[in-house]
Amino acid sequence: RVFCESYMKQIIGILVEQQPSKIGQHERSCVEESLELSVFLIAKDVQIQQQRGRNSSTSNNSTSSNSNNSNSNKSQSQLLDVLALVFNRKKSYYKGSKGWNVNHLSGLPEVRLRMIESFRSSGGFTALAAYLTDRIQTPTLFPTLELLHQILNAIADAVPSRATPNADAAAAANATANTAADTNNNNTTISIKEMEEDAILVGQAAMNYIASISDEAMRKWPTDMLHTVRYDLQRIFDRLVSVRRDQTYLFY
Numbered sequence: 001r002v003f004c005e006s007y008m009k010q011i012i013g014i015l016v017e018q019q020p021s022k023i024g025q026h027e028r029s030c031v032e033e034s035l036e037l038s039v040f041l042i043a044k045d046v047q048i049q050q051q052r053g054r055n056s057s058t059s060n061n062s063t064s065s066n067s068n069n070s071n072s073n074k075s076q077s078q079l080l081d082v083l084a085l086v087f088n089r090k091k092s093y094y095k096g097s098k099g100w101n102v103n104h105l106s107g108l109p110e111v112r113l114r115m116i117e118s119f120r121s122s123g124g125f126t127a128l129a130a131y132l133t134d135r136i137q138t139p140t141l142f143p144t145l146e147l148l149h150q151i152l153n154a155i156a157d158a159v160p161s162r163a164t165p166n167a168d169a170a171a172a173a174n175a176t177a178n179t180a181a182d183t184n185n186n187n188t189t190i191s192i193k194e195m196e197e198d199a200i201l202v203g204q205a206a207m208n209y210i211a212s213i214s215d216e217a218m219r220k221w222p223t224d225m226l227h228t229v230r231y232d233l234q235r236i237f238d239r240l241v242s243v244r245r246d247q248t249y250l251f252y
Contacts, residue, residue, distance in 0.1 A: 004079060046128055087115070113157065116158045149232055
């Protein structure tokens with residue numbers, strides 16, 4: 001834990017600035033394996049901090065009725081800031097760099113999407129939604145707007161658009177091709193629904209946090225970053241409105 005909290009951000013920061021076209025296959029594998037491990041560790045750390053907070057609250061509730069204890073007992077994830085690096089689509093490893101052809105970028109954006117899915121499959125977004133919700137009333141413990149933007153932006157990119165019934169019909173038709181295809185389709189459907197649920201939970205936590213901030217405190221926030229976070233939320237719920245209409249009403 002001490003090593004991760006001390007050095008993970010620096011290491012991941014270096015790795016995501018590598019340019020895939022300028023390093024070999026072995027080096028690319030090292031980068032991607034490190035990113036994969038980092039999102040797994042972050043997901044587990046958020047879960048651990050949530051459990052620590054619950055245990056502390058339970059202990060204090062049995063010994064004291066002081067309401068201030070609930071805030072002091074919230075454990076902070078020191079690794080969460082690393083997500084802002086792993087999920088940042090502008091990093092060189094994902095975006096690449098322009099060569100002689102200005103229209104050609106040599107990055108690997110699919111790796112970023114894979115890291116987002118790895119975080120989800122590790123229970124990261126579910127734990128993160130609970131983590132954010134528990135800190136809504138304590139702004140000093142809530143993640144920064146920049147980190148919130150990177151998280152919401154990643155979710156918006158990962159939630160597939162299922163706006164048209166034709167797409168679902170086509171997918172259903174293809175699913176009958178063979179047994180293997182059926183299994184893969186079922187797994188994909190489950191992943192999509194889980195991602196949608198996680199998107200709603202995290203999105204609602206972000207909206208509740210923004211709504212809880214006083215006008216005076218909000219005036220101190222960078223206006224452009226606040227608009228960016230609101231746009232991220234809109235992107236998420238625009239993708240969900242056709243399939244999760246009831247849950248998206250709060251945003252609109």
